[in-house]
Amino acid sequence: MKLPDQTIVVGGVAAGMSAASQIRRRRPETKVTVFERGDFISYGACGMPYNIEDPARSIEDLVVLSAEEARSRRGIDLRLRHEVTGIDLDRGTVTVKDLDKDHELDESFDALVIATGGRAVRLPLPGFDLPGVEVLRELSDGAAIKKILEGKPRKAVIVGAGYIGMEMAHVLSVRGLEVTMLEKLPQLLPGWREETVAVVAETLSSHGVDFHTGATVEGTEAGPDGRVAAVSTDGGRYDADLVLVAAGVRPNVELAASAGLRIGDTGAIWVNQHQQTSHEAVWSAGDCAEAYHRILRRNAWIPLGTTANKQGRIAGANVLGAGQRFRGIVGTAGFVVFDLEVGRTGIGEEEAAAEGFDPVAVTIRQSSRAHGYPGGVPIQVHLVADRETGLLLGGELVGREGAALRVNTLATALAAHMTVADLQNLDLIYAPPFASVWDPVLVAANQLIKKVGGTK
DSSP: OOOOSEEEEEOOHHHHHHHHHHHHHHOTTSEEEEEESSSOSOBOGGGHHHHHHOTTSOGGGGBOSOHHHHHHTTOOEEEETEEEEEEETTTTEEEEEETTTTEEEEEEOSEEEEOOOEEEOOOOSTTTTSTTEEOOSSHHHHHHHHHHHHTOOOEEEEEOOSHHHHHHHHHHHHTTOEEEEEESSSSSSTTSOHHHHHHHHHHHHHTTOEEEESOOEEEEEEOTTSSEEEEEETTEEEEOSEEEEOOOEEEOOHHHHHTTOOBOTTSSBOOOTTSBOSSTTEEEOSTTBOEEETTTTEEEOOOOHHHHHHHHHHHHHHHTTOOOOOOOBOOOEEEEETTEEEEEEEOOHHHHHHTTOOEEEEEEEEESSOTTSTTOOEEEEEEEEETTTOBEEEEEEEESSSOTTHHHHHHHHHHTTOBHHHHHTOOOOOBTTTBOSSOHHHHHHHHHGGGSSSOO
16 A cells, blocks of 8 residues: 555644654654644543642643644644635545634645544533533533532532532532532433442432432522522422533534535444554544444444544554554443442443343442451452353442452453353462452352353
8 A cells, every 4th residue: 555645634632742742653754633622632631530630730731732732743744723624525625714813724634643632512502602501521611610619609500410420429528518419310320330339329428418319400500600500400499509401512523524425323423443444545543433232243323432542543644554453342431429439340231141142140239358457448349251152241340449450350351252151260469458369259140150051
C-alpha cells in the first residue's frame, strides 16, 4: 500500500491524540493535522469528579499534553477551536470551520481518522437550559461546576444514577451540599445486580444522599435571580442550587453518517478490528466508534477511556499499514462512591440469556483479609456462567477494601475464555493482609462450579 503523506485526525483527547502520536512516531515524514473544536487536546476526563472534590486544584491540572507540547515535541500540526463540518470522501477533503475567525477552509487528506468522541445527554425539558443546570463530560463542564461551587450552593439534584451520578453524589456531599438523586428507571445503577445495588443504596443513605427511583423529571424552575432553583417531577418538587444531568452519553456520529460511512447497530460508527470504517481510507476510534466484544463476539458500544487510547494507537498504526488488531473489550468498569468500591466485567444473567446462553449465578460474601488479621471487611462477589459449558460470562464485586482490583482477575479470565473450573484453579495471592487462603473470587467460583456442567 502507498503510505499517506497527509493524514487528518478529527478530534483530540484520548483516541485522536493517540492515533496522531502513533503516526508521527512510526513515520515522521507523514504530515499529521489534528482538528479539535475545543480548547484542550489531551486531558484526564475521568479524573474530573476527584478534581472537583478539591477546591484548591485547578481543573487544568488534568491536562496531560498541552497544545504547545503536541506541536513542538511530537511535530503534530494541531489546530484548536477548528471544527470539521463536512467530509468529502470522493475528493479526499474535509471542510473545517475556524471558530474564532468564523472562516471555512478545505483540507486534503490521504488518510482520515475520526475521533469525534461522545456527548453528554441533555434533557429536552422545560428549564434545562437555565444557569446552574450542568453536565459533566468535557473539561469546560468541570470548570463550570467548580465555578458554581465557589458560590457555596446548598442543595444539588443529580438526574441519573449511573457511574457519573454516583461519583458526583459523593463529591458534592463532600463539598457540603445536600444531594438528591433522581433515577427514571426502577433501580439505581440500571443493569446491575440487585445485591450490588442494595450495598450501594445503603452507602448512599448512610452518607445522607436522598435518592428516588421511578422518578420522571418534568422540568426545572428558575429563582428570582434567573438561575435554577428547583427540579419538578411526577412525584414532587426538589429545591436545587445546582442540577447535574448525568443521564448518559451518545456517540458523535453525525459527521461520519453525513459522509456515508456505515453506522453500526449500536448507533456508533462501525469499525472492524483494525479500526477501519466502511471506507478503506478512513479509520475511527474512541467514544464515537464501536468495539469488538470478546464474549458477545460482535461489536458493542461501551465508551471508556481505556478503550479509546488502545483503539487510537491501533488506528494510527494501521493508517501506516501495520495490520494491528484490536483484540476487544469485555465491558470492565468501576467507580467509587464514598468509601465503597464497585466494579463489574462481562455480561449479566439477563444479557446472557438474550445472547443464547443458559446462565447460572452465585453471590457470596467473604472477608477482604484472612481470619484473625485485623481490619478485614466484607467483599461481595457475584459470578455468572453458562450452565452447559461452564464458561465464565461475567461478575460484579462490591466492598470497602480490595473489591475493584479483583475485577481485573475476572476480566483477564473472560479475555482468555476461561471456564469456572479454570477460575477455581487460579494461583491467586495469599497473605493475611490481602486475602485468606481462599480468595473471595475463588470462594465464589467454588460455589458456582456446583451449578455448571463438565465438572464430574
